[in-house]
Amino acid sequence: MSSALSGLRAVVTGAGRGIGRATAITIAAQGADVAxxxxDLRSGLEIPGEADDLTTDAIKELGARTIGIEADLTEEASATRIVSAVREEWGGFDILVNIAGGAITPFEGSRASETSPADIRRALDVNLMSAIYLCQASVPVLRESASPSIVNTTSLSAENVLPGGSYAGYALSKAALAHYTRYLAADxxxxxxxxxxxxxxxTMTGRVRANSAATGFADKASHSALGRLGEPEDIARSVAFLVSPDSSYITGHILAVDGMTRLV
Structure with a gap:
């Protein structure tokens, strides 16, 4: 186990599977305790290509402290409950990583000219408001830390356009989160x-692979300058850098972890 994050306490959302799981395990391996x-803490168990154990179990194997919290982050009250639970268990925390979210509305009918208001509102709740709720609830706790940091998760589509204008609601929700990140950093x-x-x-999470027949995302390796698609661990290592002392003079930054992919 590395000691880069030794003594720090982290909250990672969306950590039951995919990028969230990889991030929780990566920062635990670097010494952090992770909530x-x-x-659904068992959400990854039913998706092909995801791990067959709980993230909390994997963290315990590393020797780090961990707790599991199930919550619907689109409900504002959940943020207060999560912060209170971690504060009661560990006295506070130093790191918040918002990964929960994704392109959860149907791919079909997601183009800019046809996406429904209901799907746009759902995308905003899942990708933007969930992060805002936790950021705001966490600031009073983080200000007590000697090494506080927040990392949100946007998307390549926040600054570019997916082929044919698909996933418009998802993209605009991530673009809004990117700018909220900059504003919060200034604040x-x-x-x-x-x-x-x-x-x-x-990024080839189990869910992306499972949906690739409809989206075609699994066939995009040739669009990357590196000739491959991302893996959850690629994103996780970048998050670990941003919450570490090595990035102590970086704030308000949106770090692209995309292999310089062209959206064509």
Whole structure:
């Protein structure tokens, strides 16, 4: 186990599977204690290509402290409950990583000219408001930390356009989160709280692989300058850097982790 994050306590949302799980395990391997938050802590067990154990179990194997919290992050009250639970268990925390979310509305009918208002509102709740609720609830706790940081998760589609204008609601929700990240960094910098985001490209989580027949995302390797698609661990290592002392003078930054992918 590395000691880069030794003594730090982290909250990672969406950590039941995919990028969230990889991030929780990566920062635990670097010495942090990790609260694993997901709407269903067992969500990865039913998806082909995901791990067959709980994220909390994997973290315990590393020797780090962990707790699991199930919560619907689109409900504002959940943020207060999560923060209170971690504060009661560990006395506070130093790191918040918002990964929960995704392109949860149907691919069919997601183009800009046809996506429904209901799907747009759902995308905003899942990708934007869930992160805002937790950021705001966490600031009073993070200001007590000697090494506080927040990392949000945007998307390659927040600054580019997916082929044919698909997933419009998802993209606009992530673009809004990117700018919220910059604003929050400016707001809480005087409290020594750093706020950044990672912007993943096509990343081969189990869910993306399962949906690739409809979306075609699994066939995009040739669009990357590196000739491959991202893996959850690629994003996780970037998050680990942004919450570490090595990035102590970086805030308000959106870090693209996309292999320089072209959206064509």
């Amino acid at each position: 694993v938050v997901d709407i 809480v910098g005087h409290l020594n709280i750093r706020v950044n985001a990672v912007s993943p490209g096509y």
